[in-house]
Amino acid sequence: MKRTILASASFLTLAISAHATAQTGQADIQPPARIDGLEEIVVTAQRIAESAQRTPIAIDVIKPEELTRQGVTRAEDLSRTSPALSAANGGGANTVFFVRGVGNFTVNAYSDSAVAFNYDGVYIGRPTSTSGTFYDLERVEVLKGPQGTLYGRNATGGAINVIPRRPEPGVLGAEFMASYGSYDQIIAQGALNLPIGDRGAARFSGSYAKRDGYNSDGTGDQDEYAFRGQLYADLTDTLNVRVAADTSHQGGAGGGAFYIGQYNPTFGPSGITGYSFTPSGFSPSDGLHDVRSENYLASRFVGQAGRAGERLDSYPYNDSTFWGVTTEINWETDAGTLTVQPAYREASLDFSFTNAGMRSGRTREDDQQFSVEARWAGKIGPSIDYLLGGMYFDEDIKGRNVQFSQFVLTPFQTFTTNTDSYALFGKLGVAPVEGLTLTAAGRYTWDKKRFNGLSDTYILFCGNPAPPPQDFCPTLPFMPLVDNAAQLRAFYAARGIPTSNIPLYVLPGFVPGTPFVLNAPIPINDRINNSKFTYRLAAQYDFTPHNMVYASFETGYHSGGFSFARGLSSYSPETIEAYTIGTKNRFWGNRLQVNVEGFLWKYHDQQYSQFGFDLGTPPATVFLTRNIGESTIKGVDVDVEFLATPTTLLAASVQYLPTKYDSFVFFTPNQGTPPNTGCPFTPTTQVINGTTVSVFAVDCSGKPAFNSPKWSFNLQGQQTIPLGDNKIVLQAGTRYRSEAVALPDYLPYGNARGSFVSSASVTFSTGSGWYVTGFVNNIEGNRRLSFATNNNSAAVVVGNAEEPRTYGIRVGGSF
Template sequence: MRTPLVAGTAMTLALLAQPALGQTTETQATQTQTSETGETFGLNAIIVTAQRRAETLQDAAIAINAASGDQLVQNGVADATQLNTVAPALYVAAGGGANTGYFIRGVGNFANNGYTSPAVAFNIDGVYIGRPSSTVASFLDVNRVEVLKGPQGTLYGRNATGGAINVIPNAPQLGVSEGSVSAQYGNYDAYELTGMVNAPLGNDVALRLAGTVNERDGYFSDGTGSAKDLALRGQIYAELSPAINLRVSADYSTQKGTGPGLNVEGVYTFTPFNPGATVRNWLHVEAPDNVRAPYTGLFTPEALDFIENTATAAPLFAPLTGYAYPRRDDEYWGLNAEVNVDLGGVDLVVIPAYRHSKLDNQFNGPPFKAAINSDTAEQYSLEARLSGTSGPVEWLLGGYWFDETVKGVNSFNQFSTTTFNSFDTHTRSLAAFGRVTWSLTDTLRLVGGLRYSDEKRDIVAQADSLAAICLTELPSGQPSCPNLPTVPVGLTLRDSLAQYAPGLFPAGSPLDAPAPYGAFPFGPFGPMGPTALLAITPTVIDRAASDREVTWRAAVEFDASPDNLVYASFETGFRAGGFNITFGQEEYAPEFIDAWTLGSKNSFFNNSLQLNLEAFYWKYRGQQLAALGLDDNGNNAFYTRNVGKSSVKGVEMDFQWLAGPTTLVHGGAQYLDATYDSFQYNQIDLSDEGDPPYFLTPITGCGYTQVSEPVRSFDIDCSGKPALYAPKWSFNLGVQQKLELDPLDITFALDGRYRANRVIGFAYLPTGDSGADFKMDASIRFEPTEIPVTVMLFVRNLTDQAVQSTYQLGAGNVASSAYEPPRTYGLRVGYTF
């Protein structure tokens, strides 16, 4: 469906994607046709480069959503967490601190810390980002965002099993002097100031600078959920000769505030053999309304009192008090370049890049007393591609090099237990790839792609596990040490131990021992001995591993007419294995995915209607999932497991209809059946030797079997369960209406999105589903015809839906949820010059 592109911007296109302030013309072209009455009529066509070549979105024979920079501004997309407004198949779950989970059609993982990798590849300006924890600078002066669905096993860098997100900024323009400023203010005392300038530096060089600062109060009544962000980007573009051009880019960003907030939903309390338990042996005690009401927060007096009076954390069994308030102080910067060389019928593209991130954040999610991350990551990468055409064959060859080092010190304080991690990881990935498109006829093409990946990685790490163990036995029930303090919050073991009063260690502090490991009497001595013990156990990990894999793609494309494209493809994906800082689960294996896709992209009625259809079937094996659990020593840990296999199948439809010269209707629907065919893992049994069978059972909604070999544990089986973040049905529908009232144009926009219930918690608890939700956004945009000013009034989440984005159990089995933003509204004013 390779229709010609006609330059210019028709009046009717303003409804679909009005050019962003300073937007380059690469984003959009106009596919226009002339009706029988002579009227120019047609929908806008976004230009994408997802297949490493420029083509319209309608001509890209792949599963992809794309949005222009202006669409992102109108939808309020300032970072990746809000991208599901333009890509319904994508879910981005903001975790504690800088941890963010990406899922496409149920394929993804919960967090991307210093030693895990995302299943959805995040690319900024053509550069794969190994630690996609900050996306603020990514969405500054954006040209477009592309969301690719399904494995990207040939053209893309590491680990794109679920898909890829490409964020492409506006590039400098030669010979153009322009700029823009905008200011936005809304509820939660939220403000944003953004500016951009494009300036020629002679005939062959151009400079582009952009910056933004935004700040808001917390969405939660305890003040959490606040943000204070800064982002800057500078670019220089130069045409060094008729055959060579160079673009160099540098960006810097910071994220401060509290980060995401948490809502307390309830507590799972141990009630052995209670027939009325929510799950076997565990009763969910729902928090009162003034605690669990959406956007209340963990730090309200009512929530803290509820936890203190309802929950205790084993093995100390002391009141849960002293939650540390969250904070963020994270910094990111990077340098990258793009060199394009015309070698005479062959094009060479070289993309070198360097990125640096420094994390310093403290958070509570899931409800820990405190989790602290202090990580530094450095990444070098280089990609080179040659492409050309030889007769009916269009070809591309490339190579990729990625080298990353992450050093970090983390602690995860769960009151009675705390894990202190220090680690140094190094990953080196090499790949060679190629793709060939062979035009058998003017309308029929065969596509083949191949990629060879070679990854080596190593880790040197130590985990110090501290457990405060109550020895005071009561006549009935669990032990209790209400007068002993829980573990103080500190980044390192010594930081926490130094905060204990010396008198708590009648036989000497661990700090006075030659090495602070072993079991130390803790608290006053009683008739039977010490009240409690402080047990400190080190786990040392020094490992190296490697993976080599060939992934490939085969496809056929057929232009049924100049306006109708049909395609079918098969593609494989691979995500390398990795390491965990935990005993008995030190490594996990690679995961693999196979994807079949049948699609059709169509334009009808002089390109006034675009209708796209896709059917997909994915087979996933060796699936990696990262979540909280118990290691083989019974210590709490966050680690990745290979849990089994899943099948993902469904259909998706999206459309755009230019109902009149000034009326646009757009929408889509997805049916998704994502099921775990095999989802099994093992968890240690912490019950005592004399306890009856199935006594201290796992807190899970899955089935399980108690086993004694190789150690006493539970084999947990979640097979048959739906995949995480995989609603059965998703719908979206929107309308934009423009009124041309001289001397003022007014555009009204209304968008609605429905998502069916989905699982948002790893444990499949009956209380851990999101429920269905329907959200609406509305805006009114005023544009005077005589002056370059835009004024927009907006309301997002008009229905004020409280939508849970995660559900997790933390210390003391306190259940909590993170939420998508509540209703927000405001005024945005922009000026171009």
């Protein structure tokens, strides 16, 4: 039925496209108007086309030329463009987003991202499906703060809106860009716009990006292609339809990592008292599969297996395909404008990653989503405007074989999960007196989720893993790389090693040194129903057509999800309250732009993932997500643009972000060794289903939020040198991020150090629209840490780093 609806809309458009005219309708985006001074940028963050300078919300707008200059081809590249945004590859096709310290590290299929990603007006449910969208764009909008009042799914941190260029009726034209650079990087993008009669158009665009790996083991490479096709028809003077379809493929090895160092226990009279850290001496370019790195891992002692480690003997890969189709219908009447947008998307995921220091983390998963959104926007007299709408979102995910193979632990996960989300929303704007606008917006959301799956977990165990006394099993084979649990059982049975269906750490006494494989199958069949009313209240006062102040209060909500944990198989939503005050201004004949925003966020019930006991009988150790933590996030954003001369443009964006967890206490299992954390902890006990278990209470209150540097700024300069009909454009810029927490355990060696990353380019362009550019990015060669993790099996710390210095040449043009 879903496909039939979309196919019918597509057929309708094709059948009448010969009668099409120029675009109309409130949802249409007109090209930015060029006026004397600074450029005016049109955004649709509030579901209407309006100037960014007239929009009373916190938003960063990234223009297509900036995306090209920064080499943005994937979602994680966006962190180069916005001081508030942190984006990093989470392994395979996964992307992890944080906005001003709000986000989540979980990248599995049974949790939602805290930062919404919207492509062409369609909410993308999986952070694995953000690939293949960054080409032929109108702009990218980064909205800071809780979202979901007017569109999309709810999000506590913010939203990323990726908005493609649309077909232009009456225009026959093409444009292209191709570049070649270091690491044999090739990027090619092109677009073709074709008029259809006098009343419509088609637009076809594509992208290809390929490069060798940044790291010594070949990881950190790129091999992607994407294609998008659109048809637009103006059926009548008041009715228009646009149909868009896209597909993309992600290949290559994907993101890589390096060993930051190792931690070893320190001993006192009563046993282990803590841990000492020894740096590895490796650089971010020394990938995990480099010979030296493999030998480093093989030299580590794995206490649970009672033997030295061994090489990873696996290699990551991506082989994932994505496609989707959407139809946008706009009907303009004297009473208002109706917009309806159904959409359908699929993803077929097949990837393996090792950048967490795991032997192999393989995912084979099928995702399907269908959504439809309807909006009615109108006015009542000259001083009241309103918007009413509704949305339905349905997502079905099938995890065919998801495994995270490690030396001593391998879960084989199969599952199905479904989300049905319904929402009604509206906005009312009133202008009681000249210059003053009051806005109230609200949304009621119903989320229904179902989860049915099995995590068949196998754990290698050599007697007593914690000294003293330490058991040793020097010939015990580590977990092999196999496709299913039956193969793993057969592997150990052939070697005379039994498999026991008893949860870990609750075993009776074992003969010291006798190895076992422990099997802890965890079946979960659960459902959750969440509902929430969120709202936004705002006031805006325009002193002049170019100067205004605004203030707002809004609430946010991020749905709950699931874990493979008995008795704790689901967790609750997280919420946020955001206070904002700001001003947007143009001075000196539209040559100076100064925007200032102050914000205060209160973040509640943060969803945090860590090891803990479930509520089984007896309790088992599992990796689960819980609601913990209350934090205060506050700060100031300042954005300045200055057209110093008609040919000299200067820009600066500065964010000051002091964050603090007001309450952040969680419990980890006490297995005889203290937790490796930078937070204070206290041993205690808990009673779970009549069983007393030993735990540590870890208190990270007072610590800063994750991925939230206190200081962030971007500085840009552009000088144009006219040469008759031609010109030379010189560009230079730098971005700075101060120290930030990249390792959730708050250990100092897991912090991203403060660093500058600068870029420069020289462009020669002709009056006929052709150009050639020489560029260099990350002049300093700083590879800032973007994410870090503790690999507890081998007691090593693994880090993911940003890209190194790159340079190249870019050519392009339009005709």
